Every structure is written in C-alpha cells, then in structure tokens.
Amino acid sequence: MVKEMMVNSHGQSLSNGTGAGAVGAEAERVSSSRISSLLASPDRDYLLSPTGNQVKVSDLDGKIIGLYFSANWYPPCWNFNQVLVGIYNQLKNSSTTGSSFEIVYISSDEDSYAFYSYHACMPWLAIPFSDLETKKALNCKFEVEGIPSLVILQPGDYKDGDEATLRDGVEIIYRYGVQAFPFTKQRLEQLEKEDKEKHENQSLTSLLTNHDRHYLLGHRTPNQVPVASLIGKTVGLYFSAQWCIPCVNFTPRLVSIYNKIKEQMLVGDQQQDGEDFKMVFVSSDRDRTSFEAYFSTMPWLALPFDDPNIKELVKHFDVKGIPCLVILGPDGKTVTRQGRNLINLYKENAYPFTDAKLELLEKKMDEEAKSLPRSVYHGGHKHELNLVSEGNGGGPFICCDCDEQGCGWAYQCLECGYEVHPKCVEAATAAVST
Numbered sequence: 001m002v003k004e005m006m007v008n009s010h011g012q013s014l015s016n017g018t019g020a021g022a023v024g025a026e027a028e029r030v031s032s033s034r035i036s037s038l039l040a041s042p043d044r045d046y047l048l049s050p051t052g053n054q055v056k057v058s059d060l061d062g063k064i065i066g067l068y069f070s071a072n073w074y075p076p077c078w079n080f081n082q083v084l085v086g087i088y089n090q091l092k093n094s095s096t097t098g099s100s101f102e103i104v105y106i107s108s109d110e111d112s113y114a115f116y117s118y119h120a121c122m123p124w125l126a127i128p129f130s131d132l133e134t135k136k137a138l139n140c141k142f143e144v145e146g147i148p149s150l151v152i153l154q155p156g157d158y159k160d161g162d163e164a165t166l167r168d169g170v171e172i173i174y175r176y177g178v179q180a181f182p183f184t185k186q187r188l189e190q191l192e193k194e195d196k197e198k199h200e201n202q203s204l205t206s207l208l209t210n211h212d213r214h215y216l217l218g219h220r221t222p223n224q225v226p227v228a229s230l231i232g233k234t235v236g237l238y239f240s241a242q243w244c245i246p247c248v249n250f251t252p253r254l255v256s257i258y259n260k261i262k263e264q265m266l267v268g269d270q271q272q273d274g275e276d277f278k279m280v281f282v283s284s285d286r287d288r289t290s291f292e293a294y295f296s297t298m299p300w301l302a303l304p305f306d307d308p309n310i311k312e313l314v315k316h317f318d319v320k321g322i323p324c325l326v327i328l329g330p331d332g333k334t335v336t337r338q339g340r341n342l343i344n345l346y347k348e349n350a351y352p353f354t355d356a357k358l359e360l361l362e363k364k365m366d367e368e369a370k371s372l373p374r375s376v377y378h379g380g381h382k383h384e385l386n387l388v389s390e391g392n393g394g395g396p397f398i399c400c401d402c403d404e405q406g407c408g409w410a411y412q413c414l415e416c417g418y419e420v421h422p423k424c425v426e427a428a429t430a431a432v433s434t
Contacts, residue, residue, distance in 0.1 A: 035060055038141075039104060039127065041134050047104060047125040055125055062155050064101045064182055066169060067138060069149040071108035072118035080148040080170055081121065088123060090178050097181055106135050108147060142167060152183040175318055198316065203332040204231055207316070208280065210309055216280060216301040225301055232330050233276040234352050236339055237313065239324040241284035242294035246403075247323040250340065254325070255299060260348040275330075277351060282313055284322060327353040344404040362408065369409045369422070376411060378425050381418050385411035385425070399424055 039047065039057045046054035068084070070077040084103070092098045105126035109115040115129040127134055138144075142151045150169025165183060166172065172180050176191050208216065208227045215224040238254065240247040261277050279300035285291040291305040303310055313319075317326050317337055325339030335353050336342065342350040346361050366389075375386050381400070389409050396407045401424035412419045 035065075038138065039134070041131055044128065044131060044134075048119070048128055049125060050120050050122055060102050060104075062100075064155065065153045066101075066103040067106055067142065067151040067153065068103050068124070069106045069108065069139065069142075069144045069147050069151075070118075071110075071147055072114040073110060074147055077148045080173075084150070084173060085121070085123060087173055087178055091181060092123070101181070106138050108135075154182075154184065171320075174320065175315065195316075199334060202316075202334070204235065204328065205332075207237075207313065207328075207332070208303070208309060210307075213304070213307070217295070217304055218301055219296075219299075230278050230280075231332070233278050234330060234335075235328040236277070236279040237282050237317070237326040237328065238279055238298075238300075239282045239284065239314065239317075239319050239322050239326070240294075241286075241322060242290045243286060244284070244322050250323045250404075251294075251297060254323075254343060255297070257343055257348045258299065261351045264348060264351070275352075282310055284310075284314075329354070341405045341407070344402075345406060345408070365408055372409070372422055376425055378411065378420060381413060381420075383413045383415050383418070385413050385418070385420070387422070388412045401425075 036045065036057050039060070045057055047057060047060075049055055070081065072078075088101075088103060091101050103122075103124035105119060105122055105124060107115050107119070107126065107129055109118060109129065112129045115126075119126050127138075142149075144151075148170050149167070150173065152166050152169045152172075154165045165185065166188070169183070172183065172188065176188075179191060180187065204227055208230075214228070215226050216230075217223055218225040236258075240251060242248065258277070258279060265276065279298075281295055281298055281300060281302035283291050283295070283302065283305060285294060285305065288305045295302050317324075317334070319326075323340055324337070325343065326337050327335040327339045329335045329352075339350075339353060342353055342358070346358075349361060350357070369387070369389070372387055375384050378385055378401075387409065388411075390407065396405065397410055397412075397419040398404070399406050399410075399421045400418050401420045404421075406419070406421050409422055410419045411422060411425050
C-alpha cells in the first residue's frame with residue numbers, strides 16, 4: 001500500500017488514497033523540520049525566554065516569525081527596540097493576533113552580560129548567546145549587513161522554499177506599526193495603496209488640523225494663527241528638536257535663508273501676486289520647556305507641543321531622521337521631502353523648490369562648474385581633490401567640511417573618498433611638495 005502523498009509542481013494533491021489527516025501531519029512535520037533547521041542546533045532544541053526559561057523551537061511551528069538582529073552596544077538598536085516592544089505587546093495582547101506571532105532575538109552583543117541585560121528588556125525569545133554558529137548562519141543566510149534588522153518569515157517561508165517574506169522589517173515597523181500585521185506582501189501593497197491615496201488627497205487642512213484644533217502657534221498676541229490663513233501659500237514643515245545637535249546646527253542657517261526668501265518677496269513681484277512662504281515647526285522635543293525655548297529661536301509658526309498630528313505627519317512623510325524639511329505647494333500637495341538638502345545646496349535660490357526651479361539651478365551649476373579648476377588642494381585634506389559630477393564618478397555625498405549632504409558637482413579625493421562641496425573648498429595656490 002502506498003503511504004506517501006504525491007504532489008504535483010503546484011503543490012496540489014494527485015490522490016493516492018491518503019486522507020486529509022495525513023496531509024496535515026506531513027505539512028506539520030516539514031514545517032517543524034524547517035524551523036528547527038533555522039533556529040535549533042544539533043545539541044539544542046530550545047530558545048530562551050527573557051527570564052532564562054527554555055522554550056521548545058517546535059512551539060513556533062505555524063507562526064509568523066520575526067528574526068530580530070540587534071545589539072546592546074548600538075544606540076539605534078535601543079531606539080528601535082522600544083518601538084518594537086510596543087508593537088509586539090499590542091499584537092500579543094490581541095485575541096486575534098497574539099498566538100500567531102513571535103520574535104526571536106539574534107544577538108550581536110560583545111559578551112554574555114550585555115546579552116542578558118539587553119534581552120531582559122525584551123518580551124520575546126532569543127537564541128542563546130553561546131550559540132555562535134547558529135547566529136552566524138542566520139546572519140549569512142539573510143545577508144544582514146547592518147543592525148537593527150528585522151526579517152519577517154511567514155509559515156510558508158520556512159516550509160516551502162525557505163525565503164523571507166520581507167527583509168526590511170525595521171522600516172515597515174517604523175512606517176506602519178501594528179497596521180502592517182500580518183506582514184504579507186498583499187497587506188503591504190494595500191497599505192502602500194492607501195498611502196498613495198492619502199498623499200493624492202492631502203491638503204493643509206487634513207495635515208495640520210484635527211477635531212479639537214484648527215490653528216497653529218505664532219509669536220505675536222494673540223498667538224493662535226488659523227491654518228486656513230496658510231492655504232494657497234508654499235509651506236515648509238520643519239521636523240526638528242532641541243536635543244538633536246544636527247538640528248541645533250541647521251536651524252540658524254534655515255532661519256537666515258528663510259528671512260532672505262521673505263526679503264526677496266518684498267523687493268519682487270511675488271507677494272503682489274499673493275505668493276508667500278510660511279514655515280511650521282513640527283517638534284520632537286521631549287518636554288514643553290525645551291519646545292518653548294527652541295521655538296523662541298524661530299521666526300515661523302509651530303504645531304502645539306505633543307500635538308497628535310505630529311506622529312501622523314512623521315508617519316505620513318516617512319520621516320526617518322531629523323532635521324527634515326518637507327515642502328508643500330500652494331495646493332497643499334508635497335513638492336519635496338528633500339528641503340534640507342536643497343537649502344544646503346542652493347540656499348535661498350532653492351525657493352519655491354519645484355522641479356522646474358531645480359532644473360534651472362542644476363543647469364546654472366553645470367555652467368559654473370566649467371570655470372572651476374579640475375583639481376585643487378583643500379585646507380582640510382592632504383591629498384589632491386578632483387572635480388567630479390554624478391556623470392563621472394560622483395553622486396550624492398556628505399560634505400567632509402560642513403557635514404551636509406551634497407549632489408551634482410564635488411571635489412573628491414580619488415585615494416580615500418574624501419568629498420567636499422565646491423563652495424567649501426579653500427583654494428590652494430600650489431601643490432604640496434614632499
């Protein structure tokens with residue numbers, strides 16, 4: 001009597017008289033084998049709970065599994081860990097999702113003390129610190145190049161084909177939170193479609209107001225400025241915080257350029273045509289005192305401290321780091337999320353940040369580059385620097401002189417990759433002889 005189940009190339013039963021119970025048992029056996037090959041070892045069939053208890057690897061059969069690559073010593077891991085703990089607890093406390101999801105911590109900690117103290121802050125399981133081979137194999141298998149990293153496996157992934165559903169789990173969690181569950185491609189496509197519709201339908205009113213508030217904070221008395229007064233104007237949303245050193249460094253520069261843009265409008269015809277430029281501070285400050293002190297250095301408007309719209313705006317514009325400057329056009333639609341980079345590149349000339357204006361500025365930059373020396377020596381670097389562009393060895397870069405992003409033309413060291421804006425170069429009069 002034939003006892004094995006025959007399956008065609010599409011995974012469908014061809015029939016051999018075996019019942020459905022045998023099919024389920026076989027699937028469970030394969031599932032268990034696959035998950036064990038990933039998370040167990042020849043001398044270990046368990047994972048560790050935060051309290052040190054042993055949990056069988058087989059208990060994870062049939063669950064959606066997040067493989068969490070992280071380490072105690074890296075601050076971005078701590079930041080993400082706090083977010084992930086909140087998401088995990090929400091899912092586990094739900095009667096519909098709690099039993100179908102689990103996370104396994106794969107440590108890159110430097111010693112066992114760091115591992116145990118870090119794992120104690122997590123409510124999920126972990127591969128033992130001593131199992132270096134399994135951790136190394138998982139890092140290699142999923143090509144983990146940086147931490148934190150979160151790889152989401154669907155039950156079918158470790159049963160058939162052994163391929164991860166998604167490897168950008170950190171970005172997904174930051175962007176969608178619990179809404180991303182069950183982390184399938186179909187669910188993510190649905191969320192992306194909803195995001196696209198939100199961006200297409202966005203307006204200043206939908207972005208900056210809520211049921212309880214239809215105003216922004218100003219500096220004059222009365223200090224409540226109706227959001228409606230900004231409709232039809234170009235608006236910059238400035239995501240920043242006083243505790244952020246790059247923010248504190250960038251804000252004075254932004255204030256200066258903002259004032260110059262406003263001055264240009266006064267001497268030109270733009271304001272007569274009803275055009276205007278406004279800015280709104282979207283704070284990530286940790287307390288009201290810091291918010292008020294920081295806001296007092298800005299000549300523009302602000303959302304109230306800890307306003308519920310702030311988190312929605314961070315999510316809507318996928319703000320991954322601060323400072324960040326998002327530019328909205330007179331119609332309330334997004335012009336660019338790269339306002340900070342454009343300010344650094346073109347200063348007040350970047351206004352109104354449209355594609356047409358940027359195209360003109362790029363052409364002007366290309367013309368100016370024709371008169372630049374092909375190579376120079378910079379006071380901050382010992383090697384000769386060569387003029388490059390995106391078309392001949394250059395590309396987006398962080399200027400080693402001013403620490404701001406650049407693109408287009410740059411002076412680059414071909415020996416070590418040192419790059420600076422042409423405007424940051426201190427011209428040398430002669431090559432350094434040795």
